[in-house]
Amino acid sequence: MTTFTCDPQLVADSHFVMSLPLSDVLLHKNAAFVWLMLVPRMDGMRDITDLPRDRQSALLDEINIATRVLKDLYTPFKMNVANLGNMVQQLHVHVIARYADDAAWPRPVWGSGIEAAYDDDMLSKRIAELRAAFAQEVTS
Amino acid sequence: MTTFTCDPQLVADSHFVMSLPLSDVLLHKNAAFVWLMLVPRMDGMRDITDLPRDRQSALLDEINIATRVLKDLYTPFKMNVANLGNMVQQLHVHVIARYADDAAWPRPVWGSGIEAAYDDDMLSKRIAELRAAFAQEVTS
Numbered sequence: 001m002t003t004f005t006c007d008p009q010l011v012a013d014s015h016f017v018m019s020l021p022l023s024d025v026l027l028h029k030n031a032a033f034v035w036l037m038l039v040p041r042m043d044g045m046r047d048i049t050d051l052p053r054d055r056q057s058a059l060l061d062e063i064n065i066a067t068r069v070l071k072d073l074y075t076p077f078k079m080n081v082a083n084l085g086n087m088v089q090q091l092h093v094h095v096i097a098r099y100a101d102d103a104a105w106p107r108p109v110w111g112s113g114i115e116a117a118y119d120d121d122m123l124s125k126r127i128a129e130l131r132a133a134f135a136q137e138v139t140s
Numbered sequence: 141m142t143t144f145t146c147d148p149q150l151v152a153d154s155h156f157v158m159s160l161p162l163s164d165v166l167l168h169k170n171a172a173f174v175w176l177m178l179v180p181r182m183d184g185m186r187d188i189t190d191l192p193r194d195r196q197s198a199l200l201d202e203i204n205i206a207t208r209v210l211k212d213l214y215t216p217f218k219m220n221v222a223n224l225g226n227m228v229q230q231l232h233v234h235v236i237a238r239y240a241d242d243a244a245w246p247r248p249v250w251g252s253g254i255e256a257a258y259d260d261d262m263l264s265k266r267i268a269e270l271r272a273a274f275a276q277e278v279t280s
Contacts, residue, residue, distance in 0.1 A: 086218060
């Protein structure tokens, strides 16, 4: 039985995609970017290095999975992978597909002021294709 | 014998601190932040996940070392650990000590426009204390 509670701001900013062995996969509500967040289900963690080393390795495995999913589905020019935690302290790792013609390029997405909303159809499609791709990665 | 060449922009933006088993440790010239970069000495890598899995694990070990060094020396409020690579494509991981009263907080440091220069004494002191702390981490 786990006592993990996802930070309310992370919940408010995202849609739930699925649970991996260590982390919950969230899709950021900002549709200007294909932007995932991995949230390890362990309370009290802020930095990646706060995790026990074996959980760090599990997180790295899940960063690999998330990266493969985004590369396979969306063919980004570059991945941005980051733990900042300046706004929300609970440990979360951003895994973002970037393009040389995206609205913030080459700046980071955080604080760019660039935002867009998913419409219902786009959101349903995106979550469905992400769930299918993650499920295939996890079982393969 | 290695054929690795560090990207000229990374060289221009930084001072060399030391070599760890996988990565070179660079100190960013921007003295507004305590800002390290880890550059794995392998040509042709862009994303962390481009590295073979055992080298990813070695990089994670070195992120742990760099984080401990910065926490021990400078007591940051939060670490920022990120691979972006939007400006310089060669794989490099930022390991940055952040403070709730630093000039860019809570925004990311990249693109913040906030810059400062080290004077010679500050730079010598910082590099010396970093080298001593890394050396102790690597041999301990």
